[in-house]
Amino acid sequence: xxxxxxxxxxxxxxxxxxxxxxxxxxxxxxxxxxxxxxxxxxxxxxxxxxxxxxxxxxxxxxxxxxxxxxxxxxxxxxxxxxxxxxxxxxxxxxxxxxxxxxxxxxxxxxxxxxxxxxxxxxxxxxxxxxxxxxxxxxxxxxxxxxxxxxxxxxxxxxxxxxxxxxxxxxxxxxxxxxxxxxxxxxxxxxxxxxxxxxxxxxxxxxxxxxxxxxxxxxxxxxxxxxxxxxxxxxxxxxxxxxxxxxxxxxxxxxxxxxxxxxxxxxxxxxxxxxxxxxxxxxxxxxxxxxxxxxxxxxxxxxx
Amino acid sequence: xxxxxxxxxxxxxxxxxxxxxxxxxxxxxxxxxxxxxxxxxxxxxxxxxxxxxxxxxxxxxxxxxxxxxxxxxxxxxxxxxxxxxxxxxxxxxxxxxxxxxxxxxxxxxxxxxxxxxxxxxxxxxxxxxxxxxxxxxxxxxxxxxxxxxxxxxxxxxxxxxxxxxxxxxxxxxxxxxxxxxxxxxxxxxxxxxxxxxxxxxxxxxxxxxxxxxxxxxxxxxxxxxxxxxxxxxxxxxxxxxxxxxxxxxxxxxxxxxxxxxxxxxxxxxxxxxxxxxxxxxxxxxxxxxxxxxxxxxxxxxxxxxxxxxxxxxxxxxxxxxxxxxxxxxxxxxxxxxxxxxxxxxxxxxxxxxxxxxx
Numbered sequence: 001x002x003x004x005x006x007x008x009x010x011x012x013x014x015x016x017x018x019x020x021x022x023x024x025x026x027x028x029x030x031x032x033x034x035x036x037x038x039x040x041x042x043x044x045x046x047x048x049x050x051x052x053x054x055x056x057x058x059x060x061x062x063x064x065x066x067x068x069x070x071x072x073x074x075x076x077x078x079x080x081x082x083x084x085x086x087x088x089x090x091x092x093x094x095x096x097x098x099x100x101x102x103x104x105x106x107x108x109x110x111x112x113x114x115x116x117x118x119x120x121x122x123x124x125x126x127x128x129x130x131x132x133x134x135x136x137x138x139x140x141x142x143x144x145x146x147x148x149x150x151x152x153x154x155x156x157x158x159x160x161x162x163x164x165x166x167x168x169x170x171x172x173x174x175x176x177x178x179x180x181x182x183x184x185x186x187x188x189x190x191x192x193x194x195x196x197x198x199x200x201x202x203x204x205x206x207x208x209x210x211x212x213x214x215x216x217x218x219x220x221x222x223x224x225x226x227x228x229x230x231x232x233x234x235x236x237x238x239x240x241x242x243x244x245x246x247x248x249x250x251x252x253x254x255x256x257x258x259x260x261x262x263x264x265x266x267x268x269x270x271x272x273x274x275x276x277x278x279x280x281x282x283x284x285x286x287x288x289x290x291x292x293x294x295x296x297x298x299x300x301x302x303x
Numbered sequence: 304x305x306x307x308x309x310x311x312x313x314x315x316x317x318x319x320x321x322x323x324x325x326x327x328x329x330x331x332x333x334x335x336x337x338x339x340x341x342x343x344x345x346x347x348x349x350x351x352x353x354x355x356x357x358x359x360x361x362x363x364x365x366x367x368x369x370x371x372x373x374x375x376x377x378x379x380x381x382x383x384x385x386x387x388x389x390x391x392x393x394x395x396x397x398x399x400x401x402x403x404x405x406x407x408x409x410x411x412x413x414x415x416x417x418x419x420x421x422x423x424x425x426x427x428x429x430x431x432x433x434x435x436x437x438x439x440x441x442x443x444x445x446x447x448x449x450x451x452x453x454x455x456x457x458x459x460x461x462x463x464x465x466x467x468x469x470x471x472x473x474x475x476x477x478x479x480x481x482x483x484x485x486x487x488x489x490x491x492x493x494x495x496x497x498x499x500x501x502x503x504x505x506x507x508x509x510x511x512x513x514x515x516x517x518x519x520x521x522x523x524x525x526x527x528x529x530x531x532x533x534x535x536x537x538x539x540x541x542x543x544x545x546x547x548x549x550x551x552x553x554x555x556x557x558x559x560x561x562x563x564x565x566x567x568x569x570x571x572x573x574x575x576x577x578x579x580x581x582x583x584x585x586x587x588x589x590x591x592x593x594x595x596x597x598x599x600x601x602x603x604x605x606x607x608x609x610x611x612x613x614x615x616x617x618x619x620x621x622x623x624x625x626x627x628x629x630x631x632x633x634x635x636x637x638x639x640x641x642x643x644x645x646x647x648x649x650x651x652x653x654x655x656x657x658x659x660x661x
Binding site for chain 2: 197199200202203204205206207208209210213217218221222
């Protein structure tokens with residue numbers, strides 16, 4: 001009896017591993033492998049025409065935050081890198097805030113529609129999301145460029161005398177990224193909003209809470225997991241955004257993604273590119289830890 | 304005192320329009336336990352939600368102690384609701400739930416704490432104060448919902464089928480508990496239910512509703528013993544309906560001739576016809592007795608005997624057509640006296656039957 005059950009459990013374990021194998025192979029080859037290569041490359045010396053020399057070096061990691069003056073050999077902070085890093089984090093956070101400010105009311109609006117109409121509204125949110133990223137970015141460009149729709153209207157109405165410079169500024173990046181990643185905020189917020197029991201909202205009103213108090217004390221705490229998830233979903237791709245800053249920043253407003261691209265491309269410094277990529281990964285990990293902690297606290301308080 | 308005057312609520316427009324409340328007028332006294340009773344879809348919950356402020360009526364007036372309520376949003380009405388689903392805030396503890404209304408009213412901290420403690424004691428939930436609402440049982444959630452609604456000392460407490468999710472025994476307990484709370488707090492309770500027994504047990508007065516209209520308002524005894532019309536008689540308790548000829552009416556007494564040819568008196572329908580024509584008479588199963596066939600009001604044949612533990616039901620096919628059920632309470636040592644197929648008679652005292660309006 002015992003033997004039989006041991007055999008069975010052993011067989012079950014074996015089957016489980018067998019079933020997991022395809023996933024494990026893909027994970028190893030597609031995720032772990034490349035990551036390992038990036039880690040190794042970041043500790044090597046750059047080759048003269050791209051690629052790497054197999055010689056151990058800390059230089060690229062050192063170069064992420066500091067640089068040696070070309071002439072005086074004096075050590076100083078790598079202003080350029082830090083500026084880009086700071087701009088990336090700042091713009092990503094601002095994009096999160098902006099998409100929350102737009103996405104939260106939108107999700108609330110959809111969640112409060114009759115059930116059969118919600119799908120239609122969600123489809124309207126999703127259609128742009130399914131459109132090619134480049135096309136959407138160029139659409140924003142068409143709106144905000146000097147001879148674009150907004151400026152033509154402003155000029156036509158006589159509100160401004162000359163076109164407002166919006167393209168190639170941080171503002172244009174912010175608008176572009178918010179537009180591009182907004183659905184990633186709306187979806188999780190809507191998902192938790194849809195599960196919200198609207199009797200609770202009525203209970204709030206019934207217990208003398210004004211609209212704002214109901215929002216703050218009842219609705220927001222209950223959809224917070226969705227807001228946190230949405231924030232992470234927006235923050236992570238923003239941090240590594242490449243296309244949007246490239247098109248709307250016009251090469252002036254570099255973000256981390258563009259900096260990494262530069263290292264691997266024109267500047268032919270693969271180890272520095274690898275080190276910068278890992279820096280980006282680290283920032284994302286820190287953000288994720290915050291996320292897991294926030295959710296963890298929710299979970300604990302529920303038990 | 305709540306004055307509801309000509310409240311009408313229509314949902315939708317045009318051909319698909321649905322009238323949930325049709326010209327409803329009720330006056331509910333202060334400190335009264337008032338029940339809105341009716342089948343689902345009769346408009347009782349719509350009326351409750353109108354009083355709470357979650358719905359605006361299409362027409363009509365609503366006043367509490369002489370002050371108009373309709374112009375105020377729900378959060379400015381001194382009215383609290385116990386929701387059918389309880390609607391406790393899942394992200395707050397039991398104590399925080401109870402404190403919520405008081406906090407919104409910006410009461411001083413010390414007073415909030417004192418009231419919360421008092422409420423916890425009142426509903427016997429003090430040991431659970433720091434639990435989350437998901438960690439307590441249905442009956443306990445019910446108590447917390449009650450305490451939360453009572454804590455701000457509303458003038459009126461609205462209860463929307465609050466006991467329907469509880470099992471039978473707990474429901475019985477809570478019925479008495481609610482009655483006690485109403486008595487102790489002196490707050491007007493407006494209670495919505497589709498359970499006639501619940502309504503009869505707890506209420507000072509009952510309004511029976513159907514299809515968005517009030518069919519009858521009265522005390523539990525009034526409604527049970529003297530239903531005004533077929534719907535009320537049928538909805539509350541079991542009833543035998545007899546066709547009879549109305550001979551004449553003197554005051555509350557109506558002389559009727561039953562299908563068997565026997566004559567007796569029944570209670571006249573208020574506002575009904577005085578004399579002449581066919582009427583329906585309602586007789587409760589426990590108000591009639593089963594006798595020998597000779598000399599009884601309604602002779603017939605015993606078709607079925609159903610034993611219920613506390614009582615026995617005798618189903619009799621009347622000679623004049625139709626079936627009549629008599630309920631007899633079982634006594635210790637009592638034997639079933641009659642065989643199925645036997646000739647029996649049905650008797651009820653003068654004035655027991657109720658002539659219905661329709």
